[in-house]
Amino acid sequence: MTEKRDGAGDERPESPDLQRRTIFTLGCVGLGAATLGFGGATVRYLVPNVLYEPSRRFPIGNASDFPAGSTTFLPERRLFVFNGPDGLFCISSICTHLGCNVRHAGAGFECPCHGSRYDENGRVISGPAPKALAWYAITLSPRDQLIVDLDHVVGPEFRLRA
């Protein structure tokens, strides 16, 4: 009779049959682990492995395209490229406030949208901008191309001596 009763409530915690409980737990562990993995896999699936967008690492030309003392604005890349006395560096033209293009005004920059102003190193002087303009690393490729990497943010002391 006890056997029969078990038929109705075998996974009750107070079930006396240890063996059955072990087996059931085993199944639960397998299923649980797989379910957890499944959740992880779903998130991984959602992360795109390739991007259909312009590369974040791109050539901007030869060093000779940026003569000493020059300031070049690359509108498609939203970048200012400077060739100062110490070397090349580039500053993003994206205002840190709401993403307008800043203008190079005098020594510094100013944003036409909400009046943020930055000094010549991109540090905020006034206005609503929360932080300084981004600086990106410039490197020299094996074929003497200047390469900007938008994923490589650097400080305002950065210079590439070309």
Add this chain to the structure above:
Amino acid sequence: MKQTAPTSLHVAFAALGLAFLAIFSWVLFHEGVADWRTTQARFRRIEATVKNPHQLAAAASVGGLRQIWLPELDRVDRCGTCHLGIDDPSFAGAPQPFSSHPGTWLTTHPIDRFGCTPCHDGQGQATDYLNAAHQPQPFVTRPMRPLETIEANCGACHRAIDAPDAPRLDEGRALIVQSGCFSCHDIPGFDGLTFHGPALDSLGSKVRPEWLPGWLKNPKGYLERSKMGNFRLSNDEITVLQAFLLSQRAIPPLEGMTVDWKKADTANGRALFGELRCVSCHAVNGRGGTMGPELTRIGDKVRRDWLFSFLKDPHRVQPETAMLQYRLTDVQLRDLTAFLLEEYRSGDTGPEPPPVTYQDARAVMAGRGIFERRGCTSCHRLGAMKNTGRIGPSLAGIGDRNPDELAFGRGNVRRTADNYIFLKVLHPDALLQTSMMPTFDFAPIEAARIALALASIRKADLPVSYVRNRPMPPPFTPAGHFGELVTRYRCLSCHSVGGFGGTLSTVPLDRIGSQLKHDYISKYLLNPGAVRVSVEARMPFFHMLPDEATTIADYMTSVLLDDTLDRYDATFSEADVQRGQDLYTQLGCVGCHQLGTVGGYVGPVLSDVGDRLRPGWIAAWLANPERYKPGTLQPDYGLSAADARALTAYLSSLVDGGRPKSAEQGGRQ
């Protein structure tokens, strides 16, 4: 329902739960051992052994898929996912797939603009070896091309006839141009080119009747280098075609004049043959130029009267010929004709055959039908007969034809588009039972080159920014007396102006007036001596009239000029000349150039170079010979401005047998 059921359910549950876990782990494993991941792991191990790997490669070692997205070309190339060192010279010689790209190809074709598959084909989206179609794969239309035929893809962009750095493609295209494939086929990239056999208006008065059937049967039997294909005609077809062709006698050869052939002096003819430099264009016994037909067996072929009248006025008898009109007397012409016919024949050809008189109207009509049907008019003009146009199928997009659609027949051949083109070019009737296309008897290597050039003709059109088209040279048609002389002497058969004209001569005429002195030009035209002993093709002796030579020199020195050369300050000091002479010795010019009686024979003789060349040209040439004549043997010494000037001063002073004259004279014309 049994009492033990719950236990078995638990067992099933445990088994399924664990199986699910196992199979899910398998999924993860499957993803983790993807080809590209293991390859990148391998790369990270060898990366440490490479000296100074560039940052580009360093970035790659972070891992992840790398792709080049070319929306303009509608391509996504992920080859860089495994070929991690491809754009970094420091990986030269690394094991595959990490080795850097050989040659300078990635410098001229930046990888972020051209990707990989436009040149190599294959499935760029794939991320493993098999699916990238390094070898042919099912359902991949264009697997990677072997290096053997990769130049076909150069041609997709480089539409110019001569693609740089693609010798095989170049060769294939040259063969297409030479063979005139575009006369019967519409071939994109060869538009505007024309290919002509001789006009046949007066074939009946031109050739000996017994010669024609053999020619029609197999043109190569008479002329090894014949451009006419073998149409595989039956004997019946040849008979009626012969009747039709021999009935064409539109232009009477002698026009009423008579020639006393008995007095012909073949010795004089032989002398003329040498003097006129006929072999510059015509080969005899296998040696000589290739522009005109070989003359080795001309005695078997042409009638005496016709040859005489052709030599007398080639442009009347055959208006489209590249042959120039010499200014010869009738006696000279007679001697030359007699010499040619007697000297160059395979045996005793017998007496001059009588004019063809028979007229079998039915045979003529039948012959005319064959003439039209086989597309003879595509290459040969014949009176008022309409050009039937391109009777062969269009070859537009042939490089993209799918093998499934091509009629390979039942033969056991490799079923690729490339192979199909190759076989068709090699043996037009190899695959289909009957083909209208004549056999050209290409060597297999030639057929392969032509197939390669044709495989570059693709269906899909590329964005304009990728296409390098062939610039069409503007035609050079000068007017007036000079124009008449250019036509008469067929200058443009050998020389080019602005890229228009022949290529036999290595001297384009674009700036000839700034290169050569007026008097030298006119003197040279009257008696073209050997400027360069070692060169075979030389200017013919035109027997030109003095005022004709003056006209040409006048025109050249006033029209065909190059400002940059003429602006040269040509007043030299004595010291310059002296220094130039020292330089001449130092640089070892004497090794190649003859001066007086000493010197080599590789370069032109410099004995009277001061009479010949203008100082501006000498200076420009010395400064950058490669610019004016790509591939020239003249070394670029990288002379300083002062040195170049000194050498120019010295060379300009050389007149009359290599004796320097005074500096003042040398500076003036």
Add this chain to the structure above:
Amino acid sequence: MKPPLAHRAAEWLSSAGRSVFRIGWPQTDKDRAAAMISSFFLHIHPARVSRHVLRPTYTFALGLISAILFGILSITGLALMLYYVPYPPEAYRSMKDLQFVVTFGMVLRNMHRWSAHAMVVIVFLHMCRVFWTGSYKPPREFNWVVGVLLFLLTLGLSFTGYLLPWDQLAFWAITVGTNIAAYAPVVGDQVKFLLLGGHMIGPMTLLRFYVLHCVILPAAMLMLISLHVWRVRKDGLSGALAQTGAVEEVAGVFPPSSKTYGLMSLSRRPRASVESRDPNDEVFAWPHLLYRELLVALAVLVVLHALSLIFMAPLEEIADPTRTPNPAKAPWYFLGLQELVHYSALIGGVIVPTLLVVALLALPYVDRGPAGAGRWFAPERRMSNTVFTLIAAVLVVLTVTGTLFRGPNWAWVWPWR
């Protein structure tokens, strides 16, 4: 840590939990019944089911498997939609991306593909099971009709999904399939025009098939499945009455039923199934039914994963309207029809499919005798079972022939050569 705080935290947690799961883990029979009834999702099952329901050899869980497959297809389909672009060249490219660069993309696509094929098979088998057990007999006539519609929807979903990869296989299968549809009398061409959104398969067709595949047909499917299950829920599983043995096995386990089914007086059905059943023949759906369903679902998942890892979903060259493969074949489940079309377009394209669908829809209203319902191959139904089996067998043979034994120019080939 102070015990009262921990205690209060536990209290708070359990009350929050109860707000979601009203019953908690059921410990008593009452809870078990309540767990089923109070849950929106579990409510599709009754609190207690006949033991007969749990017998795998009666239903083979085919209906359940169909539903599970539909669930898997919905989930994998949603995931695939994140990377799929329903526009010709990009559609194919996104397929390649799924194959090559999306993590788990290939397994997911394989799973979607094989589930779809499996669903066609399982739904067909489910229909056969229902026929062979005579389960369409009153009061379940209409549910049979719904089932037939669900089968057609399954075919429609599979067919519309077939085009989406935009490869040669897809393009030409849909070309052949839609041309079979065009044989329909009078409206055939118009139906084809509407289906394709033009005279030929193009971007418009792809978009239409995409919307049909991802929105319209699944929505219709979901509605009909709900209706189908609701009917089963109301009418109970067929054959419960025919299974009257084995009561003694549960005697004493469950208390005698004391419930009065007052609401049942509202039912217009002459015999509400619940009333006519012996309560002692019933067990609680929680856990008996749910546990078995979980096992079936797990088994299906494991099998599908294994299939997806071993067999790759086909992907040929990009669709090329100028190049017809030889032979061009419709999706396999229409190859029986294509085989018939090969002999006669009218028979294969019009008469046979129309007759089949009409016969299936009308079946429960024609064959109304109650005899033999609820048992496999009841001797009383030998005649109808034989006819049905013959027709089904012919269809299967034709389909197999069309799929495996037909080569270029629809000539006979031996698949093992």
